[in-house]
Amino acid sequence: MAISRRDFLKVIGFTGVTSAVATIGGVLIGRGEDILKEIKPASKVRWAMAIDTRQFKTDEDFQKVIEACHKAHNVPNIPDPIRQVKWIWVDTFEKAFPTIEHEYISEEIKKRKFLLLCNHCDNPPCVRVCPVKATFRRPDGVVVQDMHRCIGCKFCMAACPYGSRNYNFYPPREFLSQVNPEYPTRTTGVVEKCILCYERLDEGKQPYCVEASEGKMFFGNLNDPNSPVRKAISENIVIVRKPELTTKPMVFYII
Amino acid sequence: MFEYALKGKPRYWIWLGFLATLILIAFYFWNLEHHIGAGRLLGLHRDLTWGLHIGQLAFFVGAAAGAVMIVLPYYFHNYKEFSKITVLAEFFAVGMVLVAMLSVFVVMGQPPRVFFVLLHPTPNSIIFYDLIVLSGYLILNLICGWTVLHAEYKGVKYPAWLKPIIYLAILWGPSIHIVTAFLLQGLPGRDYWLTAIMAPRFLATAFSAGPALLIVLALLAKKLTGFDVGQKAIDTIAKIITYAFIINLLFFGFEVFTAFYSGIEHHKAPILYLFFGYEGHTEYVGLMWLSMILALIAVVLLVIPPLRRNETALVLACLAVIASVWIEKGFALMIGGFTPNPFHTVTPYIPTFPEFMIAIGTWAVGFTIVTILWKIAISVYQSKEKGVFIKS
Amino acid sequence: MYNSDKVIVGIIIFILFFAMPFWLNFGKAKALPKPELPSDTKECVESREYMRAFHMKMLLDWRDKKVREGQVYYINSQGKFFKMSLQNTCMKCHKSMEKFCDRCHTTISAHPDCWRCHIAPEEVKKWQ
Structure with a gap:
């Protein structure tokens, strides 16, 4: 080009x-x-995130994070629950971790809510199946969705075992009450998802959700032993979603 | 030779006009979908992004690959009984592959960008290979069928250069089905699809439902035009269908055994949902058992030799095979793959009227091609039988 | 050749039909489009001639660099840094899509689909 x-x-x-x-x-x-x-040296960076689920208590804690992301990225608010577009959302333990939930786990965990987003897997099935490289894994581990390239075949949605991908079933602009004029919207017929704010990472900033969480989420380079995310993972008990599929999720949940 | 397609009885033109109308209706809905959004027109949703249309890919790719069962004995084993039906089978495959390709095309959310698949070739994606094998099979069959027929038309043997192409086409046939199965069977977390028997099962359904559809069409052509492909040919194809269909049912049994004997909840869940209901959702229980009953009827009709040789019973058996395989592969396969969803809940999928009309439109394109090509082929054979002198 | 009279007439009709836009617009000169240039600044990312010839290629190049290669800045021939962004760099000076982009594009029937997703400056007002 x-x-x-x-x-x-x-x-x-x-x-x-x-x-x-x-x-x-x-x-x-x-x-x-x-x-x-x-x-910007292409050093050995592997971005990862840890979510301290103990600290997220009220609905407001979640809303702040979700709104920061959705407002900044012009994510439409579609009323149809089965055709929504969401980059980051909340669900229960049972639904977030269906393969490890159990009847007799503590009531507190059962009631706890979990922030769900794209896991930016190290071994991403969505990237493997995309026929046009619209979704690809950057050297720093971010799984990006190039909405300019996407042909809307939805193969990636069949491949993602986490339900983290969204197809634009509706023209998204009709469902935006306000826009961030600095960021584009999407068009009907493409797939979108969390992109770990790669544009902000390139500028040396943190993702919007991490910024808005006020210390409840840890972000950083997994290869750096002193990074906040590395410390959070090594000092706490963490789980990931569906580890048995060995997609190697890079979003860790502190229990 | 093509002039035969331009001359026909009124019923030929009425039929083509009817198919064209279906195509236009489908085009209207497809176009509308891209203006108002798929959510307002189709039944697809977050948890089930491939529905009826990719089901049609699976089914019609099978129908196309089924033609191999006729072409292979004729060319590899010199089975002369298939001499008349071979060209018809190749042309049938052309139409069916076209339906399969269109079924993928209508799924695309951004149709103008489809050529990106070639512009940015991605060898790690199965869709890339699917595009290659499907378009390859389409072209190979068109070349083989047309050249053989043209030689027949001129009253000579087909040229020698065609032989390797025919062999390639036969070897190519199963690949379209294997690659299409690979689309589904390599996805983590989709337990209904994540099984090595998916590709063999696809082949078994292809080699039963494909020839079954071919028999029905050939007998229909006999009734309409008086062109007979030969009783022995039909008998042999019926035997092929019988074996392939029973193997398909066996494979399904293996599938059920693995899921239930291992006791792994996630492998059981899709089968439970389809046949018995899951978490209170029983949308497709009736349909699945209908498919099973049809399969049983088909087996009974096919296994008993006198019934198999009876034309009416054979047509019924073929229709039962087609319906059973269509329900199971052209429809429920997608639902089973996507249900339960990644959160282990059930979000039911009901295809909408526009969705069906788009699917029917893709069929209509395929059957238009089959009609025209068969018209040419049958006219050529019939004019030869009558001993009409053909000016070359 | 069989039926040569019919074939030749057919070819002539075909050519006449497909040259229709030419016949319909024959001899009618349209006024040249005048895209509105920003009043407060004289300098674009590159020279005017360069932008005229290559703005589309440059935008596609920016798009791939930014989305796919993780680059942020474009360095022009003078060594100046520009953030690669249609909405935040280009449209900060060219404040209108209708008065700048569309004027030429409409005249030559070019339909780039940038604005199906990217938000044109005038469209921001719709939400406020």
């Missing part, structure tokens, strides 16, 4: 503007790339 110098010279020739030739020297996107490499 990059524009070659020759292409550009051709057009300049056609338009007959000679003064522009002076600027051609720098019109090389490659040069920008070199500089960017120095700014």
Whole structure:
């Protein structure tokens, strides 16, 4: 897709503007790339998240987090419960961990609510099945959904064992009461999901949900022994969703 | 040769007009879906994103692969009885593959972007391979059928270069079914699909329902045009259907054994949901047992030789096979795969009227192609039988 | 060739029919579109000629760099940094889709689908 110098010279020739030739020297996107490499080294980063489910007590705690994400990403509020779009949502232990729930676990855990979102698996089935690389795993582990590329085949939704993917069954703009003008919406017929705010990560910020949780969620580089998420995981008892499928989820739940 | 498709009795044009109307209705709904959103028109939802249409992919890919059962004995074993039905089987496969491909196409939420599959080829995705094998099979069958028929039309033997292509087409046939089964059987967490017997079972259903549909169409053609593919050919195909269908039922039994003897709840759940109901949801219990009863009727009619040789009983048996396999594979397979959902609850799926009309529209495209190609083929054979001199 | 008279007439009718837009618009000159340029700034990301010729390629390139390659900034020929963003960089100066993008696109019947998802500046008002 990059524009070659020759292409550009051709057009300049056609338009007959000679003064522009002076600027051609720098019109090389490659040069920008070199500089960017120095700014953002592709080091061994593996983003992960730990959710301290003990600290999430009231509905307000959850709402703050969900709203921060949904407002920032223009996630529509669709009333039809079985065709909703949700990037991060709340469910019970029984539904979040159907393979390990048990009749006689503590009442407190049974009543506890869990924040659910894309697990950004290390071994993501959705990425494996996507026929156009619309969903792909970045070197830092974020499983991104490229809504420009998605053809809406819904294969990834069949492959995801966590129900974390959303298909736009309705034109999303009809269900937005307000928009964040800095972020796009989506269109009907594409799949979307949590993207771990990769744009913010690239700018050195934390995901919206982690920021809004006020210390109830830990985020960081799993490969760094001093990162908050690594500490949270090593100091507490954590579980992940459906570990038996070995998709290696990167969202840990502190019990 | 193509001129035969342009001349026909009024009933030929009325039939084609009827199919065209169905296609237009389907096109209307499909177009509407992309304007108002799938949620307002189709029964699909978060927990069941592949419904009726991918079911049609599974069923019609089988129908297409079923043609191999006719082409293989004719070319590999020189089974002369199939000489008349072979070209028909190849043309039938062309139409059925087209239905299968269209069934995938109508599922796409962004149809203009479909060519991205070729623009960004992704060898780790099964859809990529499915596209290759389906379009490959379509082209191979069209080339083989058309060239053989054209040679017949000119009264010569087909050219030698066709032989390797015919062999390739025969070997290619099962691949479309295996790859389509791989779409489903490699997904973690979808326990109804996550079984190695999925591909063999797909083949068994293909080799029973495909030839069954072919027999029904061939007998229909006999009634309408008087073109007879030969009693012996029909008998042999009926035997093939019998064995393949019984193997299919056995495979289903293996499936049930594994799920229930292992006692693993998640393997049992989809089968329980379909046949007995799960967590109070019993939407498809009746339909599944209907499929089972139809299968039983088909087995009885097929296994007893005098009944199998009786044309009426055979047609009934074939219809029972088609209906049973369609319910089980063209419909319930998707529901079983997606239910219970990842949260182990049941969200029922009821296909809507527009959804059915879109599916019927895809069938209509396939049957339009089959009608036209069969019209040509039968006209060629009949003009030869009558000894009409053909100007070349 | 059989039926050559019919075939040739058929081909001529076919060509005439498919050249219809040309016949319908023959001799009618349309005014050149005048996209409204921002008044408060003179400089775009690259030179005017470059943008005219390559804005679409550049946007596609930005899109892939940002979404798929995790890059944030574009460095132009002068060494200046720009955040790669249609909504937050381009449309901060070009404040209107209708008066800037659409003017040329409508004239030449180009229909890029950017705005089906990206929010055009004038559309933000609809929600406020």
